[in-house]
Amino acid sequence: MPASVLKSTKPPIPIDGGDGSSPRGDDFYYKEHVKWIGLWLFLSAVIMLFAAFTSAVIIRRESGDWKPIYFPSFLLLNTMILIISSFTFEISKRKLRSLQEHGYHFWLGITVVLGFAFLGGQIYVWKLMEGQGYFLPTNPHASFFYLLTCLHGLHLLGGILWLVFLFFGTWQIKNFKSSLTSARLASTYWHFLTFLWIYLYCLLRIV
Amino acid sequence: MTVDKQVERHHKIPGFWQHYIFSTNHKVIGIQYLITAFASALIAAGMAMLIRLEIAWPEHSWPILGTLFPGAFPGGVMRPEVYAALFTMHGTLMVFFFLSAALVGGFGNFLIPLQIGADDMAFPFLNMLSYWVYLTGLLVMLSSFFFSPGGPASAGWTSYPPLSALKTAIAGSDWGQSFWIVGMAFFIISFTMGGLNFVTTVLSMRTRGMHMMRLPLTTWALFTTAAVGILAFPALTAAVVMLFLDRHFGTSFFLPSGLYVAGKLLPNKGGSPLLWQHLFWFLGHPEVYIVMLPAMGFTSDILSTFCRKPIFGYPAMVGSILAIGSLSFIVWGHHMFVSGMNPYLGLFFDITTLIIAVPSAIKTFNWMATLWEAKIQLRTPMLFALAFVSLFVTGGLSGIFLAMAPADIQLHDTYFVISHFHFIMAGASLFGIFAATNFWFPKMFGRMMNETLGKFHFWITFITYYCTFFPMMFLGLHGEMRRLYDPVQYYTMFKSLQPINVFISINAFALGAAQLVFVFNFFWSMLRGEKASANPWNANGLEWTLSSPLPYENWEGNSPEVQRWPYDYSYPGAAKDYLPQVVPEQAAAGNY
Ligand code: HEM
Numbered sequence: 066m067p068a069s070v071l072k073s074t075k076p077p078i079p080i081d082g083g084d085g086s087s088p089r090g091d092d093f094y095y096k097e098h099v100k101w102i103g104l105w106l107f108l109s110a111v112i113m114l115f116a117a118f119t120s121a122v123i124i125r126r127e128s129g130d131w132k133p134i135y136f137p138s139f140l141l142l143n144t145m146i147l148i149i150s151s152f153t154f155e156i157s158k159r160k161l162r163s164l165q166e167h168g169y170h171f172w173l174g175i176t177v178v179l180g181f182a183f184l185g186g187q188i189y190v191w192k193l194m195e196g197q198g199y200f201l202p203t204n205p206h207a208s209f210f211y212l213l214t215c216l217h218g219l220h221l222l223g224g225i226l227w228l229v230f231l232f233f234g235t236w237q238i239k240n241f242k243s244s245l246t247s248a249r250l251a252s253t254y255w256h257f258l259t260f261l262w263i264y265l266y267c268l269l270r271i272v
Numbered sequence: 273m274t275v276d277k278q279v280e281r282h283h284k285i286p287g288f289w290q291h292y293i294f295s296t297n298h299k300v301i302g303i304q305y306l307i308t309a310f311a312s313a314l315i316a317a318g319m320a321m322l323i324r325l326e327i328a329w330p331e332h333s334w335p336i337l338g339t340l341f342p343g344a345f346p347g348g349v350m351r352p353e354v355y356a357a358l359f360t361m362h363g364t365l366m367v368f369f370f371l372s373a374a375l376v377g378g379f380g381n382f383l384i385p386l387q388i389g390a391d392d393m394a395f396p397f398l399n400m401l402s403y404w405v406y407l408t409g410l411l412v413m414l415s416s417f418f419f420s421p422g423g424p425a426s427a428g429w430t431s432y433p434p435l436s437a438l439k440t441a442i443a444g445s446d447w448g449q450s451f452w453i454v455g456m457a458f459f460i461i462s463f464t465m466g467g468l469n470f471v472t473t474v475l476s477m478r479t480r481g482m483h484m485m486r487l488p489l490t491t492w493a494l495f496t497t498a499a500v501g502i503l504a505f506p507a508l509t510a511a512v513v514m515l516f517l518d519r520h521f522g523t524s525f526f527l528p529s530g531l532y533v534a535g536k537l538l539p540n541k542g543g544s545p546l547l548w549q550h551l552f553w554f555l556g557h558p559e560v561y562i563v564m565l566p567a568m569g570f571t572s573d574i575l576s577t578f579c580r581k582p583i584f585g586y587p588a589m590v591g592s593i594l595a596i597g598s599l600s601f602i603v604w605g606h607h608m609f610v611s612g613m614n615p616y617l618g619l620f621f622d623i624t625t626l627i628i629a630v631p632s633a634i635k636t637f638n639w640m641a642t643l644w645e646a647k648i649q650l651r652t653p654m655l656f657a658l659a660f661v662s663l664f665v666t667g668g669l670s671g672i673f674l675a676m677a678p679a680d681i682q683l684h685d686t687y688f689v690i691s692h693f694h695f696i697m698a699g700a701s702l703f704g705i706f707a708a709t710n711f712w713f714p715k716m717f718g719r720m721m722n723e724t725l726g727k728f729h730f731w732i733t734f735i736t737y738y739c740t741f742f743p744m745m746f747l748g749l750h751g752e753m754r755r756l757y758d759p760v761q762y763y764t765m766f767k768s769l770q771p772i773n774v775f776i777s778i779n780a781f782a783l784g785a786a787q788l789v790f791v792f793n794f795f796w797s798m799l800r801g802e803k804a805s806a807n808p809w810n811a812n813g814l815e816w817t818l819s820s821p822l823p824y825e826n827w828e829g830n831s832p833e834v835q836r837w838p839y840d841y842s843y844p845g846a847a848k849d850y851l852p853q854v855v856p857e858q859a860a861a862g863n864y
Pocket residue numbers: 430560561563564606607625626628629632667668669671672673674675676680683684685689692693696697698
């Protein structure tokens with residue numbers, strides 16, 4: 066593998082190609098370029114969704130019946146699990162860059178397991194909350210807690226499915242560049258969900 | 273592209289199912305969208321006829337309706353719940369499932385790849401999915417007429433809680449409202465998938481030489497609309513999710529304390545109905561521009577073509593499209609002036625709303641300047657495009673009254689508002705759709721739409737449209753509220769206005785009937801219309817360099833090279849009065 070290939074798969078051509086056109090055709094960079102745009106547009110819709118919920122939290126907590134609820138400390142542990150999963154994904158990508166297929170699959174597998182662990186942990190947190198007498202309609206803070214954790218969980222479930230596809234889709238690395246691109250796209254989504262969770266955690270904690 | 277590869281491409285035309293039903297081809301999807309959207313428009317128009325029947329002759333008995341729909345018209349008289357369900361579903365179907373779907377799903381799909389010189393959308397599979405999800409949403413909405421006990425949703429297209437959040441508040445708030453929520457969820461998903469595709473396609477698949485500043489204004493508008501949709505619809509998603517929880521899981525996002533239904537105090541506490549209004553209008557206002565911008569784009573292209581003149585002020589047109597798209601996110605509060613908002617906040621929304629009139633006015637002046645001293649060809653698409661400008665100005669001027677809170681507090685929720693948005697949103701976009709259908713029909717079906725029928729349809733529609741919606745301004749100025757089941761019996765002060773309502777209804781029926789001419793023309797021309805040449809209007813866009821009807825694969829790999837913008841009409845020194853975008857400078861004086 067020539068060293069230049071390993072450096073980066075950033076598209077060499079900006080959005081507006083020199084002659085006003087975009088890179089086109091069956092060109093690899095062009096296809097990658099399209100996928101990145103699609104991913105970021107999707108993420109911007111998700112950002113707007115959670116921005117809308119944030120504004121709802123802010124407005125709703127102005128009314129008199131907002132009683133803060135307290136989270137089980139297990140939630141913090143679960144947060145750590147998700148953060149660690151982002152790191153393991155990074156390790157797996159490193160391994161891929163240095164063409165260590167086994168390491169790549171190993172760490173990717175760990176990431177998937179951690180993702181499932183996080184989801185299981187969230188369900189456990191819900192059980193703990195219910196044990197404390199907090200149900201969805203109990204009070205607005207609890208409602209937002211269940212709603213936002215559930216929506217984040219659904220997005221994460223999508224992320225896990227994506228990782229599983231990636232895992233098997235790149236089982237045998239035939240085309241290095243396209244495997245790396247797939248991994249980078251998936252990891253962008255994955256890290257996005259980690260940041261989103263940290264944000265939601267702070268939002269739910271602070272208010 | 274080698275010869276072998278071209279031959280190979282010719283063999284890729286798939287069989288019936290993949291070609292017409294589960295197609296990933298943007299042209300087929302566009303036509304699927306367009307025809308489905310027209311079907312929902314016809315259904316919604318039928319509802320409007322019933323609404324107008326009730327308003328003009330409140331609680332009158334129509335034996336034939338009693339026989340046809342004994343449940344909804346017992347003894348031939350419309351039940352009040354049915355009236356509420358009709359105006360709700362009319363609005364929902366028209367705004368989302370007709371206007372948005374036809375403009376964005378229909379023309380967006382059909383035109384964007386053609387106008388930028390691409391073979392298809394960036395994500396063709398997503399595109400196919402988008403249509404089927406849209407159709408599912410539409411079927412869910414429509415099925416609420418048959419399958420939901422209590423009938424379809426009845427809380428208005430804006431679905432304000434508490435009415436929409438309490439299952440027992442009104443018959444339609446029972447199952448009907450849940451159908452509405454699910455239907456809208458499907459629509460939002462479909463629209464987002466489409467939007468992702470459009471933005472990505474325009475950003476990344478333009479052919480050689482197609483700078484952003486050489487895009488036809490239609491594509492600019494569709495591009496901006498798609499971006500606005502991606503960013504605005506999530507607010508409604510959030511709102512419908514919370515509404516769903518309030519309805520089915522006992523939460524109190526939107527339900528305030530102390531509500532009594534049928535003499536019983538509800539357990540809900542502290543929710544904010546205004547929160548819904550904020551979230552809804554954060555989508556709702558951009559949504560009105562989502563349906564306006566594409567129609568503005570069509571108008572620009574069609575005016576320029578039939579004036580045989582370049583569009584006036586192209587950069588200003590692009591700038592105002594972008595300005596409208598972004599400003600539309602900060603004006604939503606003008607729908608809530610009477611909600612008790614802080615007057616300073618109201619002032620903010622006053623000002624932003626008036627500012628958005630500036631780019632709108634820039635566009636209008638540019639259209640005027642394009643028409644100035646032009647050799648106008650009054651073909652059917654041109655008539656509709658001119659009418660678009662007229663409706664847009666009428667609606668825009670009425671908007672300026674509404675934008676001022678002191679006036680709006682009087683006018684809010686009256687027929688003045690109904691008149692305003694039927695001119696600017698419903699009317700202008702509808703005329704835009706008619707203009708575009710007549711204009712691009714040859715590309716879709718290889719035949720021309722019939723001119724005589726088209727002109728007949730135009731004049732009846734134009735005249736009855738004004739006669740239907742203009743008098744509503746007077747009703748509104750006299751204070752007559754919208755959504756009244758019986759304006760005569762319960763509000764004696766409106767009795768003297770009733771002749772206006774009768775006049776409006778008669779015109780509305782004529783308007784409705786005239787649309788059958790369009791439907792007939794559409795299908796008749798599709799089968800029997802005069803065969804169209806590749807470029808029947810002598811227009812410049814890339815789509816006109818391909819045959820009519822279009823080949824299955826747009827460019828079969830030989831994407832065109834763009835040399836100029838699409839508005840070189842009556843170019844000095846050129847032999848013909850138009851220069852397609854692919855003609856290089858040297859060739860201009862010769863062949864063209
Ligand atoms: C000159 C620009 C415009 C101004 C100043 C303006 C102003 C307003 C205001 C203040 C209202 C609220 C009235 C009320 O409910 O009391 C309103 C309602 C509305 N406007 Fe506009 N508007 C403008 C352009 C548009 C455009 C371009 C569209 C659509 C394409 C549109 C569609 C609507 C609709 C649908 C409603 C009413 C929705 C409802 O209550 O059901 N407006 N407009």
